[in-house]
Amino acid sequence: MAYAVKNIELDLFPEDIKNEQNYSATFADNMSLPIHKWYRYTAGFSAVWANQLIRQEKENGRTRIIDPFAGSGTVLLESEFEGVESIGIEAHPYIYRIAKTKLKWNYSADKFKEGALSLLGNARAKNITKKEYPKLISSCYPLETIQKLEALKHAWLETDHVEEIKDFNWFLITSILRSTSPVGTAQWQYIQPNKTKANVLDPFIAFETKVNVMYIDMKRLQIQSRILHVADSQIFNEDARNIQSIPDGWGDLVITSPPYANNYDYADATRLEMTFWGDITGWADLQENVRINLIRACTQHVSKLGSEIDAILSNEKLSSIHSELIKVYSTLKEERLKHGGKKIIIL
Numbered sequence: 297m298a299y300a301v302k303n304i305e306l307d308l309f310p311e312d313i314k315n316e317q318n319y320s321a322t323f324a325d326n327m328s329l330p331i332h333k334w335y336r337y338t339a340g341f342s343a344v345w346a347n348q349l350i351r352q353e354k355e356n357g358r359t360r361i362i363d364p365f366a367g368s369g370t371v372l373l374e375s376e377f378e379g380v381e382s383i384g385i386e387a388h389p390y391i392y393r394i395a396k397t398k399l400k401w402n403y404s405a406d407k408f409k410e411g412a413l414s415l416l417g418n419a420r421a422k423n424i425t426k427k428e429y430p431k432l433i434s435s436c437y438p439l440e441t442i443q444k445l446e447a448l449k450h451a452w453l454e455t456d457h458v459e460e461i462k463d464f465n466w467f468l469i470t471s472i473l474r475s476t477s478p479v480g481t482a483q484w485q486y487i488q489p490n491k492t493k494a495n496v497l498d499p500f501i502a503f504e505t506k507v508n509v510m511y512i513d514m515k516r517l518q519i520q521s522r523i524l525h526v527a528d529s530q531i532f533n534e535d536a537r538n539i540q541s542i543p544d545g546w547g548d549l550v551i552t553s554p555p556y557a558n559n560y561d562y563a564d565a566t567r568l569e570m571t572f573w574g575d576i577t578g579w580a581d582l583q584e585n586v587r588i589n590l591i592r593a594c595t596q597h598v599s600k601l602g603s604e605i606d607a608i609l610s611n612e613k614l615s616s617i618h619s620e621l622i623k624v625y626s627t628l629k630e631e632r633l634k635h636g637g638k639k640i641i642i643l
């Protein structure tokens with residue numbers, strides 16, 4: 297990770313930030329912070345860290361921040377809270393939607409709650425008897441749970457709400473899919489149907505609990521924002537390699553965390569949620585609708601490239617790291633052959 301100001305790359309962890317007691321590079325601590333905690337995005341970084349950087353650079357007169365790999369919106373939210381304008385780009389359509397909804401925290405908390413509870417009422421009144429579901433879904437939930445989740449989904453599809461409420465309700469349902477499943481979730485959010493977890497919530501209770509968590513955050517922050525100056529941010533669903541939505545010369549600071557070649561498959565991490573909503577039905581959809589837009593970060597991205605690989609590896613843009621790249625590529629290629637098929641995928 298690095299951040300750049302007018303083409304100067306700065307030390308990622310200046311000493312004063314490194315020494316802060318509450319410093320953390322991960323998303324884990326965000327789970328106790330308002331708005332950030334609404335959705336656990338394991339690929340996210342620390343909001344505290346982002347906030348410290350934004351404050352420090354605000355002192356230096358930098359007040360227009362760009363995050364070209366915005367993920368769940370950590371930088372954008374902290375920019376808003378610090379009264380600094382920001383624009384984010386996120387290519388994963390589903391993660392973009394998550395971030396975009398979090399950025400609506402300033403929407404009327406009362407209308408949000410009313411809309412959410414009306415959807416819950418409609419879902420509770422439904423009698424879902426359907427028994428057949430995609431394999432991934434039926435492997436992750438007992439039938440009674442699926443039917444309640446399905447009732448929420450049907451209520452969402454049928455209820456005619458304004459766009460903001462519709463987005464919040466989509467977000468609410470999406471954000472409870474993990475906590476209502478008894479199957480395990482590995483470090484990087486892959487599903488592990490053979491592992492079970494202890495605390496599993498009933499979908500209707502999980503939904504209502506989440507409504508209250510979000511309502512309290514919105515109320516509190518909205519009261520604070522009347523006193524403090526908060527700024528607006530925007531996010532666009534685009535490829536950071538070909539940005540159209542940010543005017544030339546707009547920003548004066550980039551804070552970002554791009555996909556690294558760490559074998560994290562951003563597309564696969566949301567497979568459960570996208571299958572639940574019917575956005576994908578299988579591997580091919582994931583590849584064509586999601587993965588194709590993302591920077592290659594894992595071996596899944598390159599497995600089908602075949603002879604194209606040679607052209608990519610010999611691209612002159614990579615010349616300075618070519619020898620190291622070839623070494624890593626060859627090691628990974630060998631490893632891949634040894635471990636092929638061991639990752640738990642049940643689609």
Ligand SMILES: C[S@@+](CC[C@H](N)C(=O)[O-])C[C@H]1O[C@@H](n2cnc3c(N)ncnc32)[C@H](O)[C@@H]1O
Binds near residue numbers: 337339370535
């Ligand atoms: C390390 S994560 C950033 C997480 C973010 N800092 C946060 O706190 O949530 C990298 C993000 O880049 C996104 N991404 C991958 N390829 C992209 C591309 N070509 N353009 C824009 N975003 C992309 C991924 O979907 C992922 O959300």
